Amino acid sequence: MEPIPSEETGLGPEAMEAPDGEVLGKMIRDARKEKGLTLEEAAKAAAIGRSTLSKIENNQTRPSFEIIRRLMQTLELETPQLFLQSGQSGVTGRRDFTRTGEGEHKETTTYDHELLCSDLTSKRMVPYISTIKARDVTEFDNWVRHQGEEFMFVLSGEVILYTEHYRPLRMGPGDSVYYDSGMGHGCVSVSAEDAKVLWVSLEV
Amino acid sequence: MEPIPSEETGLGPEAMEAPDGEVLGKMIRDARKEKGLTLEEAAKAAAIGRSTLSKIENNQTRPSFEIIRRLMQTLELETPQLFLQSGQSGVTGRRDFTRTGEGEHKETTTYDHELLCSDLTSKRMVPYISTIKARDVTEFDNWVRHQGEEFMFVLSGEVILYTEHYRPLRMGPGDSVYYDSGMGHGCVSVSAEDAKVLWVSLEV
DNA sequence: GGAAAAAGTTTCCTATAGGAGACGCAACGT
DNA sequence: ACGTTGCGTCTCCTATAGGAAACTTTTTCC
Structure with a gap:
């Protein structure tokens, strides 16, 4: 059984791992898989090249805003924010939980x-x-x-x-x-x- | 007993549209002016070239997603703004409900x-x-x-x-x-x- | 007004994004 | 085994993004 950790304080001694480019491609691939589309289908729907999409998903390119925009619409990632690695959230790297009735x-x-x-x-x-x-x-x-x-x-x-x-x-x-x-x-x-x-x- | 209204139609799930060409540059220029930054300052802050920013603002280029991302951070542009044609105000006056299991x-x-x-x-x-x-x-x-x-x-x-x-x-x-x-x-x-x-x- | 500085634009060049099609590689049926 | 089909990757080429610097315009002093 997992031990229940006492409340963690926030950032540990080591800084948060900065989400590198790797994440973008993964997100898009996940989204495409989620919709059960092949590269061909997704690319066609987004009006981009099959190879381009492949490269994006494998982080072998730095896609243009326009390309990403089309992909987001196609894959219904209506949340462009998903791709912002801005890390400017007030809760960056933090977590807090409350047990039943203990609020x-x-x-x-x-x-x-x-x-x-x-x-x-x-x-x-x-x-x-x-x-x-x-x-x-x-x-x-x-x-x-x-x-x-x-x-x-x-x-x-x-x-x-x-x-x-x-x-x-x-x-x-x-x-x-x-x-x-x-x-x-x-x-x-x-x-x-x-x-x-x-x-x-x-x-x- | 209160009648349960059938689901309100509200706004349909219409596709998000990004500002096409013309608008993107204008939005960025406006945002930069708003913050009282010069091309040089903004470009430096976003770690991009001065000329690049100029071209983007004048819609003379199709910037990469990465570049736009940095600009959005620098200029504190909300992403939805970039993707919504005109800044329609969120959920003003709307209500939407879902019955158990009917999502x-x-x-x-x-x-x-x-x-x-x-x-x-x-x-x-x-x-x-x-x-x-x-x-x-x-x-x-x-x-x-x-x-x-x-x-x-x-x-x-x-x-x-x-x-x-x-x-x-x-x-x-x-x-x-x-x-x-x-x-x-x-x-x-x-x-x-x-x-x-x-x-x-x-x-x- | 004129010089100087600052802000913005354009030019030029290199690196690379993006697309077409070739290629690789499974998973089929025959 | 062999084609065939479907899916993803890789190669190659052209168009262009992006940056440095030259150039132009605007502003700010005197």
């Missing part, structure tokens, strides 16, 4: 928020589990608004998500929703017991 | 990824549930790498998260972890049955 708690009248991974500073997403207290809701008026995007996943219970400009959305375990958190929003439990949802919030 | 599936040999948003257009986070197939792992070598940050939450089963520069981390239901996804990482199930984890990925 830091912040309580309000309606929610009990448990922050996950609160020790990792500079991370851009904020994950937390909210226990939504069951209560009677006649008219929802407890709007929350904060510029950014938010993802919510129902862990247990039945909830209704209120979102400005949309009809209320009833959700059960396993359901999820992604919305502009700049719109007013809020969540109530409609089950007899409290509901638990996982939220991941991203500020602008 | 779009993408299968590989080790994982079965279920995307939790039908329409990823302009979303910055990518949420998905992965079913990690149980298998024997003697030596882990299936590293995945993509510049950005990632949050993982274990829904069921026992898994081991491998992260470059860290010891493997054994996790059970309810445990969560946040890490730099630019580090090689990967997850295996160590329970007899498949494991399910929720991932939220954020690209740089």
